[in-house]
Amino acid sequence: MGLTKSQIFSDRQNELAQIFRVLAHPARIAILEYISEQKSCICKDIVSEVGLAQPTISQHLKELKSIGLIQGEIEGKKVCYCLNADKWKSVQEGLNDFFDQTSINCC
Amino acid sequence: MGLTKSQIFSDRQNELAQIFRVLAHPARIAILEYISEQKSCICKDIVSEVGLAQPTISQHLKELKSIGLIQGEIEGKKVCYCLNADKWKSVQEGLNDFFDQTSINCC
DNA sequence: TTTTAATATTGCAATATTACGATAATAAAT
DNA sequence: ATTTATTATCGTAATATTGCAATATTAAAA
Numbered sequence: 310m311g312l313t314k315s316q317i318f319s320d321r322q323n324e325l326a327q328i329f330r331v332l333a334h335p336a337r338i339a340i341l342e343y344i345s346e347q348k349s350c351i352c353k354d355i356v357s358e359v360g361l362a363q364p365t366i367s368q369h370l371k372e373l374k375s376i377g378l379i380q381g382e383i384e385g386k387k388v389c390y391c392l393n394a395d396k397w398k399s400v401q402e403g404l405n406d407f408f409d410q411t412s413i414n415c416c
Numbered sequence: 417m418g419l420t421k422s423q424i425f426s427d428r429q430n431e432l433a434q435i436f437r438v439l440a441h442p443a444r445i446a447i448l449e450y451i452s453e454q455k456s457c458i459c460k461d462i463v464s465e466v467g468l469a470q471p472t473i474s475q476h477l478k479e480l481k482s483i484g485l486i487q488g489e490i491e492g493k494k495v496c497y498c499l500n501a502d503k504w505k506s507v508q509e510g511l512n513d514f515f516d517q518t519s520i521n522c523c
Numbered sequence: 524t525t526t527t528a529a530t531a532t533t534g535c536a537a538t539a540t541t542a543c544g545a546t547a548a549t550a551a552a553t
Numbered sequence: 554a555t556t557t558a559t560t561a562t563c564g565t566a567a568t569a570t571t572g573c574a575a576t577a578t579t580a581a582a583a
Contacts, residue, residue, distance in 0.1 A: 310540095310541055310542045310543075311539085311540055311541045311542075312541065312542075313540090313541065313542090314541090314542080351529085352529070352530060352531095353528090353529060353530085356530095363529085363530075363531090364530090364531080364532080364533090366530095367530065367531055367532080368531090368532095370530095370531095371531085381530095383530095385529090386527095386528060386529045386530075387528090387529060387530080388529080388530065388531095
């Protein structure tokens with residue numbers, strides 16, 4: 310079918326999966342790495358750096374914004390993207406909680 | 417198109433994305449959590465616990481196995497699944513490296 | 524105010540993923 | 554040997570994702 314049955318899972322499970330999903334594309338990894346390396350993080354520069362078409366990058370940026378990992382500040386006709394440090398930290402902590410709580414209790 | 421252009425990204429970026437992709441489904445989160453909670457972790461039990469059809473669970477288990485997060489031991493006609501503790505730890509460390517290295521250097 | 528530059532949105536084609544019925548494979552139980 | 558139980562695989566339908574050309578939007582520059 311292709312339709313994830315989200316309703317049978319807990320909110321926490323769906324939220325975790327959603328975070329993983331946003332990170333589950335090499336272009337979005339590359340964008341995050343590039344943004345974090347640069348002082349200036351203009352969309353146009355991301356396009357040339359990553360090597361995908363501008364609408365494609367814009368779409369990936371939208372997904373990263375959807376969970377708050379990055380934020381875009383409008384500066385004239387440019388948009389300056391940067392990481393959201395607080396969200397970045399809290400996502401990392403959330404994932405660590407998942408890894409820690411899913412302890413080993415093997416057969 | 418629907419075809420990720422993996423060749424324009426680094427191995428590391430593709431590998432990270434691949435790990436995130438495998439974790440990016442609530443059923444697989446639920447399976448990992450359930451396996452870790454149980455002493456015995458037979459496929460049939462996962463099917464009743466998670467609430468998806470047996471072929472669907474089998475497919476999800478295959479994906480989790482593909483990156484080594486779980487392993488299945490054949491016991492007669494049953495298969496006993498458990499977490500791979502070493503891989504679990506190394507994946508967690510790899511993701512933490514990514515989060516730490518992607519430092520904040522904002523505009 | 525027209526042009527130019529930067530970014531977002533829309534529409535669409537192609538591939539990927541999800542889910543499950545049907546069926547195969549395997550091994551224990553009868 | 555046949556049946557039963559457990560898991561894996563195949564085939565297929567439906568939804569999701571990826572990527573980009575075309576176009577819209579917005580604001581600076583000329």
